[in-house]
Amino acid sequence: MTNELTVKELHLDYGTNPILKGVSMHLQKGEVVALLGPSGSGKTTLLRAVAGLESPKAGAIDIGERNVFDGAQGFEMPAEQRNLGLVFQSYALWPHKTVFDNVAYGLKLRKLGASEIKDRVSDVLKNLGLGHLAERYPHQLSGGQQQRVAIARALVYNPPVILLDEPLSNLDAKLREEARAFLRELIVRMGLSALMVTHDQAEAMAISDRILLLNNGKIEQQGSPQSMYETPDTLFTAEFMGSNNRLPARVIQREGRQVQLELNGTRLQASARGTGAGTGEGSTIIRVEEVKISATPVDNAIELPLLTCMYLGDRFECLFKGEAGTDLSLRAYFKYRLEPGRYWLQLPADKLWVF
Amino acid sequence: MTNELTVKELHLDYGTNPILKGVSMHLQKGEVVALLGPSGSGKTTLLRAVAGLESPKAGAIDIGERNVFDGAQGFEMPAEQRNLGLVFQSYALWPHKTVFDNVAYGLKLRKLGASEIKDRVSDVLKNLGLGHLAERYPHQLSGGQQQRVAIARALVYNPPVILLDEPLSNLDAKLREEARAFLRELIVRMGLSALMVTHDQAEAMAISDRILLLNNGKIEQQGSPQSMYETPDTLFTAEFMGSNNRLPARVIQREGRQVQLELNGTRLQASARGTGAGTGEGSTIIRVEEVKISATPVDNAIELPLLTCMYLGDRFECLFKGEAGTDLSLRAYFKYRLEPGRYWLQLPADKLWVF
Amino acid sequence: MNTLAHTGRPRLNWPRGVVVTLATVAIFLPLFLIFYQSFLNAPFFMPVKELGLDAYRFIFEDPDFAVAFENAFLLATGLAVIAVPLGGMLAFLMIRTDLPGKGLIAPCLLVPIFVSPMVMGFGYVVAMGPVGFYSLWAKDILGFIPWNIYSFTSIVVIAGLTHVPHVYLYASSALKSLGSDVEEAARVTGASPLQVMFNVSLPMITPALAYAGVLVFFLGFEVFGLVLVLGDPEGHMVLATYLYKLTNKLGTPSYHLMAAVAVCLVMVTLPLVMVQRWLLKSSNKFVSIKGKGARSKAMPLGRWKWLAFALIFGWLMFTIIMPMSGIVLRSFVQYWGEGVQLADVLTLQHFREILDQPALMRGILNTVLIGVIGGGCAVICYCAIALAMHRKPDLITRFLDYSVLVPRAVPGLLAGLSFLWVFLFVPSWLDGMLKGMDNGVALWLSEQAIPVLRSLRSTIFALWLAYSVVWLAYGMRLISTALLQVGPELEEAARAVGATRGKVTRDVTVPLIKYGLLGAWLMVFLIFEREYSTGVYLLSPGTEVIGALLVSLWATGSTDLVAALSFVNISLVAIGLGVALRFGVKLHN
Amino acid sequence: QVPAGYPADYQKIIDGAKKEGKLVIYGATDSKATQPLIKDFSAMYPGITVEYNDMNSTEVYNRFISEVAAGGNTADAMWSSAMDLQMRLASDGYALQYKSLEASKIPGWAIWDDKAYGTTFEPAAIVYNKRLVDAKEVPHTHAEFTALIQQPKFRDKVTTYDIEKSGVGFMFMTQDAREYPKFQDMANAFGVSKVRVQSSTGTMMERISSGENLIGYNVLGSYALVRAKTDPSIGVVLPKDYTLVMSRVFFINKSAKNVNAAKLWLDYMLSQRGQTIIANDSKLFAIRADVSGETTSAELIKQIGKDNIKPVPVHPILLQFLGPQRRMAFLKQWKDAAGKK
């Protein structure tokens, strides 16, 4: 398969502040890639560099066969010639144009005939369920509708790649869930290649074929959502991809991937991940949903008193706390509200990760 | 227990547009109440009316024993005399003051001595983990830190009630989860009474003792998170409180709470909720997490082909779709990725609600 | 089918180049002439002249210069000290609170902007001078006159109070773009409206106040008409009137001395610009994080309400109603003063005389034209310059940023003279150059283009250019405020769909600041209405404007015509203003 | 249509002027006063449009020298009350030598070298407020004036030109210093009364009329009399011991484009017809003795006596005071005496 977008060793500074420190990535035809990372890691910057809105210092960017940026040759194609679709977090709809004119603008710039413009705009609006809103102004639309107009505007001239910067983060919690299913379905249906920025790992996993995790201007790890979630290479990835318990455990012994821990006076079996080695203080984590609660003693478990249970609707999140003085605390899900008391929390060895 | 805050039949218009249409509520000492509702339902407006930042048309507001607004007598106490704590969604920190000065301002206005101010501000900053940031300016803080400064500022003069307007919505997805646990713990630890606006039902459930669901300027339903989630009185509440499947089912027969449905050619048992009666088109919903997937025929189930599975990290969200032409679609969670094929989706009668 | 122009390399941004070059020439050519002149001992165009520091030596030895300089500094400082806080407070009261009568006050605030200070001063003489009718009234009641309008303190106070609206304009537009949540946060914390204003609102608009402060400080150095009218009796002199004196002091006009004074002024103001830049540098501190739905209810002032109203009314009374009533009264009487029964001397004679004089009628028309059309053109030029600086944080932008303030540091009279020089000598230098090149094209140019250039001087274009350059700082700020409110992503979105920079400007940026531009047009119109000193040397028959006519009428003693003409002018502008506001032109975005 | 009494070859000038069709004058006389002249001139010589630029006297000077230096269009003729500046230009060689046909009809002191011509006869007057100054008090000589203004009633209420700002004021004052032996006493008296100085006639008269000031010294009589017509508060006296008289100086630009028209204008202005208009319509005082009316030199001479009229001569002698040293010295002397620091 061909790469629709290739970024090679991109470096970018703001003033003297390095923001991107050598990012390489590619996007294949028909693929949806999520750019994930904590705030300030440079996601937006990378997207903007691809779009031509920021000038990198070094590296190269190709869109399809075209080279659009080459740091070595000092070549940089202006944003308007890159022919990309870009959806902003704030949607950035032009408030003085109707929905129709917002969407049609890209076609007008491409000097299409009036009737063809009308056809294509109506088409894409219908496709996005906005057919009846063509004559409205952006401020007369709800957030979700605005977001779809922004997408329509970016799609209408069939760009090879569409870039989305946190397209869902301005939506209500409720709307967001629907929108993400809609967006995924739309991208797949229209056979687009999309690069999407988000800082919400759940959103990234739900929507993308591949995740690129950015950390401090570098790519920390990339892969399918499942591999990122289930087999993180680094502590950062592991912590970022899910809800975790971080445990103050001491490593006692390592044997290949198998590790022996001591936690709260209990010996536990765990598995090593990443490149960590040696004994002593290690970083030990376990996903909240992997902790199993039992009222009776079980294997590879520690015993802790229940502090409180938070209702989450479909389940409870229960908080266990070690004796005063230790900073051991553990969260676990349970289907029902637990009675106060002490419980055995089983930490399956293959899910208890040491970095 | 005494009510720290009582709102009686509050009416408020913007121009000729009624926004609050008779809202009554109360907040007890030490209680955390979440004001939940879709965008535009009037949550912020209600909060602002309590704070004295909007002038209601009619009704009454008492804070503790003090009457602060009485529509009948045309009495309205200015905001600055109500002695409340208010945390804004935007934090609204004063950018020209340091963290210390931001927090100290309320005490200065109360004419406390310099040394006492210093003590109390240091205290509250330490309490919120901001001790080392006192000399910084707001723009030098991360979002999460800013939010905590905003809380510190609202707490420092010990207001009887603290009002929070979507305090978490400006935070990263990751930070938000931590912050909500922190906030809940803080409020409980300091024995505060808090009224918090949010539009995220998960947040409301996790953080509050009681939820007030606002819909279009009226209180739709109120109660503990669990009762709101598990025994909604109205379709609106049911739909708002969780992720639901809405089914195009026809009611065939009702017998007390028991209802017989027809869905996709299959007869199903369901239970009636709310005040709905009669047969024909009803509103039928079931929570996504209550749908059980089975490869073999089971009771009270419909058979549907799998469309796609979305990875959510700790589980998959699977989408089933009826034959082309019907608008039947169903989402369900499953621990593993499902093979393509047809499955039986069990819809437990007590969780399949008809309104 | 999706075709976009592909040129490969980014092209030279020539529209920007043209704008920047033209702006630079328009700003610095006259300044350069002044600078050059200040180092000569005779007019620079005379055959006999020598380079040297004579001019500086003379003014530094002249005790009058020291006095004038000190006074000018006091005046400018006092003016800023009075106008900045009051303007800020006024803006707060008008924008944020439930002050009664806002609708009425808002248009009144503009009056001091478009009434020429000379007229204003004259109004004060008639109203509050030693035998002014308010003074006589006060004397009847109190037995003495509690004020002396000719004292330097009075001049400073009047200058300060009449410049409050300038500060108000900047402060109010800054306040409007400031989310009110920070203020509400203060109120909930327990601050009364007054405390909110002093502790939160005003500190937060420090950058706008700093800008306004520097601008009014400059204007303070430039105050001329007011001092000319009110300062004469007791002999108070500031730099602008000192300049005026210099035209006569040595018998023949001494350009080198005037130029030296102007250079001193520019030198004094430069550090100020630096200070201001420095203040603004830390302004990222002031960028507030805006919440969604930045709505606000007017802050109830409670018992302060009527006190605030009374204060504002007092200000209106003193800065507008009293001097204006003086003018109006003067325009309807034959004469006035101690012991005159006004009822006996009422007349419409002065208005009839205006009708009889075609030059005056033409002056009125020209003034309106230069205000409306010239103002519009000026706004277009300002907009072009602002766009050339828009989102391009480079050296050129910084350079322009500094440059726009400089012309205002030169007193209008001298600025006008230097523009006359530009229009006179630049064509003849060019002519000389072209003739020297001695080829066909050059000769043709010298025959065809030079006369056109020369004839520009006697058209109203010359006047317009001088006005526009002098008020550059004022106008640019109006427009850049509007531009700042255009979210960058709106422009970036257009580039992403394929619009070139030029198209982005045309299709997105400019339409979005449409209302800002209209407001700026109105404000520039007002300021052009009253301008007079800059135009003095650029007028020719047919291009008279009221401002300059007033000065010359004043000098020849037709004070009654001055009053009547001012009255007509003020009424016209007020009507125009009313119409504009009526049709929805916003005063600030 | 050669005016009566002019030689026949004057027709050549008229024809030349017609061909030029235009005349540009820079003047410091306000256009209200010049309009009757222009109107009449146009009636006499139809086809010549007169473009009159009304400016103050320094602007007239500034513009003229700048424009001449730049070689662009400038005035064909200059007509200004700043006699010293006009003389400076004339003696610096900017003026065209042309012997007006009317030259014999005006006094010799008003013509210099056939280049510069005095065209009016305007006395410096004492102006007072009739309402507030008793008829008995009104001074008729400089000595009476000196005595009067030292009375407490006149403290802060005497006004005259700020001679640092006003050229006319300076000129009058220097002539006073020459003509009046007790000038120093008068200057000291100004100091006693704390004289209020103004930069223009208008402000002086406005303040006298309103009663803010009671009496003004060296006010241009032509303006004062016009004002006194409509304003009963204004009283005008011409001092009997001597009265200074100034004359608006006219010269033709040596490199004028429209020389013939300018010559026509000069002859017209000095003719009886022109002078009659200057006297009766412009109210500027005719310089010709053969014009009668209230504002004429004849009338003035009748009132005060020929010997008491002290005209400021149209002569380079005026330039003495343009020298910086003398000028500064005089200014200092005046400022010290009059208490103007």
Ligand SMILES: Nc1ncnc2c1ncn2[C@@H]1O[C@H](COP(=O)(O)OP(=O)(O)OP(=O)(O)O)[C@@H](O)[C@H]1O
């Ligand atoms: N104009 C700028 N000048 C200087 N630094 C900047 C600028 N814009 C962004 N930065 C810095 O660059 C870094 C990366 O910013 P970027 O916007 O790419 O982050 P992000 O990953 O998109 O974060 P978020 O999730 O908050 O949007 C941040 O540290 C930010 O402070």
Ligand SMILES: Nc1ncnc2c1ncn2[C@@H]1O[C@H](COP(=O)(O)OP(=O)(O)OP(=O)(O)O)[C@@H](O)[C@H]1O
């Ligand atoms: N200043 C205003 N003028 C007129 N209508 C307003 C104003 N402010 C808010 N409204 C309207 O009042 C209604 C309630 O607004 P409110 O801000 O209370 O909603 P909310 O529940 O807080 O919504 P959100 O979740 O979006 O914050 C909305 O329909 C809104 O459009």
Ligand SMILES: [Mg+2]
């Ligand atoms: Mg970002």
Ligand SMILES: [Mg+2]
């Ligand atoms: Mg809200």
